[in-house]
Amino acid sequence: MRYDVLIISDEQEHFKNFKQYASKIIKNINITLSFECEDVNDALEYTDLLIIDINVHNYFNPLEFYLERNIHTIFLVDYDLHLEKYSIIKEENILYKPLDLDKLILKIKYYTNLVDTNSVLKKEEEFSNSIINNIDYPIFSLANEKVIFSNDHFFKLLNCFSLEEINNKYKNITDIFEKEDGCITNFDNKIFEECENKNIKVCIKSNDTKKYFSLQKILLTHNNTSIMILHDISHEIEHKHELYKLLYTDNLTKFPNRAKLIEELQTNNLVLEAVCLLNINSFKEVNDFFGHKVGDSILIDVAKLINDKIKKSGDHIKLYKFPSDNYCITNTKDSQEDFIELIKNIVESVYKKVFIFELYEIDIRITAGISFSNKNNKLITADIALQSAKKDHKDYLVFYDELDKFQEYENNMLWTKKLKSAFINDNIEVYFQPLVNNRTLKVDKYECLVRLIDEDGKVVAPYFFLDISKKSNQYTKLTKIVLEKSFQKFEHLPFEFSVNISYEDIENPDFLDFIKELLNKYNVENRAVFEILEDESIKNYNLLISFVDEVKSLGCKVAIDDFGSGYSNFEHLLKMNIDYLKIDASLIKNIAINENSYKITKTIIEFAKNLNLKTIAEFVENEEIFNIVRKLGADYSQGYFFSAPMSIPNVMEYNENGDKNHE
Known part of the structure; x- marks a missing residue:
């Protein structure tokens, strides 16, 4: 790196050989001598270190002019000069005449090293800022639960235009993040320590749309601060949600399916007080005679009718669409009589309703098997009750121990x-x-x-x-x-x-x-x-x-x-x-x-x-x-x-x- 030194002095003879002498001692130095320089202002623009004789400074500009330029400056001063009127000059910026050139060389070395250090830091900061501003991800930095840095992508994400606006809009950093399953909202030191080693998932609402990100913490070495990088994983989350729907939702009726019920029983510790399995009688005949399009329409309409009936009963009753022409109703509340009455009402409502598709009027009947038994899996005992009801030509049947065929099944x-x-x-x-x-x-x-x-x-x-x-x-x-x-x-x-x-x-x-x-x-x-x-x-x-x-x-x-x-x-x-x-x-x-x-x-x-x-x-x-x-x-x-x-x-x-x- 080259350092430009500008010397302004009227002692031409004294500095005649200094330029050659200094260049031998200090590498990468460019010394410019000015004795009658009228373009000193232009020269200062490219100067890293200014050496000026205090006796001649007024020839060019007032003293304050050089100090305000934010350029490292060495003033050459006579010993008998009274410095009271130059109180703005610091002692470390003074060299007394007659000038000792070796002392001047030391001063130049000191300031060039300082310039070198500041320049490296400045360039590092500029380089970091350049990288940060060109990364195509939202980036921010925090201090005392406030945002102290944001790139354009983070401003755009929060629909803000300044740090002040961000910190006014969000009184606490946690306010930025939405509460969602699997997402972090409480950003304490422990969370920050975790995201140094691995990404954590967060959710941010942007223009009324929820977006999902993985949050990564990166430590910046030049000022011992950290930045947070947000990688958009909304598409990935959306894809997972779609897969979840395919896995746990009946494609035709859009109600949760059998796999969803099994998942809830296994992972959510769901306790069922009652289960009812319902089956459409002779549904194959409907499909064969009217066609699958009509059959699908009936499956949807029956699901809607059942759902309309159970909605009045409360959240403890839930409908699942099982494969083919089967439905399942679960009850998490201990209310046997009410549950039986609900099922009877559903069976009767399906019987009374005429299902219309285009020019067809179709009558449908369903059979139900109910289980309150704790002896075995209620899904199995409800199915046993359903098959027995069909065999005995009953609208519904409640499982009882005499129906138990587990020994036979084994x-x-x-x-x-x-x-x-x-x-x-x-x-x-x-x-x-x-x-x-x-x-x-x-x-x-x-x-x-x-x-x-x-x-x-x-x-x-x-x-x-x-x-x-x-x-x-x-x-x-x-x-x-x-x-x-x-x-x-x-x-x-x-x-x-x-x-x-x-x-x-x-x-x-x-x-x-x-x-x-x-x-x-x-x-x-x-x-x-x-x-x-x-x-x-x-x-x-x-x-x-x-x-x-x-x-x-x-x-x-x-x-x-x-x-x-x-x-x-x-x-x-x-x-x-x-x-x-x-x-x-x-x-x-x-x-x-x-x-x-x-x-x-x-x-x-x-x-x-x-x-x-x-x-x-x-x-x-x-x-x-x-x-x-x-x-x-x-x-x-x-x-x-x-x-x-x-x-x-x-x-x-x-x-x-x-x-x-x-x-």
Whole structure:
């Protein structure tokens, strides 16, 4: 850095060699000598240090002129000069004549060092201010809870034009910041210490719009002060709010959803005294008939109607929109009678209201399940009450302990898990029970029965897992495994064999194709018998008849299982081209002790003979039962009197006396 020194003196001879002498001692110095300088005022503009002979200053300007210029000045003074009239000059600014040039050099060194220090500080401050003013963020500084510095962005943010206006508008620094969840408003020393290491979130209202910022503290070294930088994170916060809405708000009705209720229960320690689940009856039919646009409109209108009803009850009642056509009302106040009356009123109001969409007038009914139980999760017990109400065709039902099926649910989950494991480990096996020809007393056929081998190697009967397989959508997979293993087993055995299938299997579009694939793979088409359980699950007899005709055309046979169990459609049965009727076990096991069982069994056998159908009596447990069914004319017998189900088919032959001989 260069230092400009201006020397004004009439002692030309004295300073003639000073310029050269000084430049050797002090680097980066530029000395200008002025003896008759008329442009001294212009020269002062570029001067860092002025050395002037007090005897000649009036030649140029009054003394005050130089002192007011804020330039470091050294006055050269005669020893005998009376300085009383120059009292404004400080002693440290005086050098006496005759002049000692080395003392002058020291003075110049002192002031040039001072100029150097001040210049660095000044330039540092200018540099800092330049950076601060060019940062595109609101910046401010505080002292004693007042703003002592602000850049233009902070002024604009607060809609102010001066520090005085900011401090008048906001009596305390905390007044600048809005109270919002997750935002800091109390700016004490601890907060400032925290924001030195990490950003903290604040909210400021600007032109009636709330904006969110992260606050960062930066320490400035040149004057030991700190500035606060605000980084706008409003977009980020807005994005989080949008995600929050998507996660916790039903998109159609705009009411809080199930996830929101679960979140409140988990994080807000929400305690519910009552829960009600509501479901629109037969809503799928509305969607299918009128279309989803009408269905959506109804979902919205029902939500509004429910909300209008609960608003009158107080803040302790709240509505949530659950998935599909379900709603949930919660109550945090212990008022059971009032809550039940509210639900009854809602159900009745929905029933009375005619929902209009364009030209359609649609009547809607809803069913409600209510729970006050503390025994288990109220959402679960309310759902149990809702399902029970639907099953019993009631408008609403309050949960009571007799409805509790948690033990059943636990059992279902256990066997669902066991089934999954059995599929993975190939532990679904087929056992075989022989059917004896009542005329020849020889084994003509086998029924294939499914078994599950559990992790301990225990053989488990289908009683424990067959219904569970249907509830868990694993039944069709189970049927296919039994079919393939049965076909494989009897491909090289000279017996007919029967496999149980249900209407659910037949409904499956690819089930018949699967059978055809198996018949192509295994040569058993003239020995395979499909036992179909005829019960109330059958919705389409034409589909059933078509399936029977199809498998018969492939060379297989068909039996109707559990015939006479209380659900037999004789009209449709007559249309089916079946081969066997299996008389229900409940009739056969009581045939020796119950007259009605005997009469019904006799009627079935005679009915079958008239249709040229063979009959099979299952559950033949003892010789007495066997003799009765044989005498009545049943063609085949099956039961523990002959053999329990076995893991490998075996040939058994019976003589006329019923004695068992093994081949």
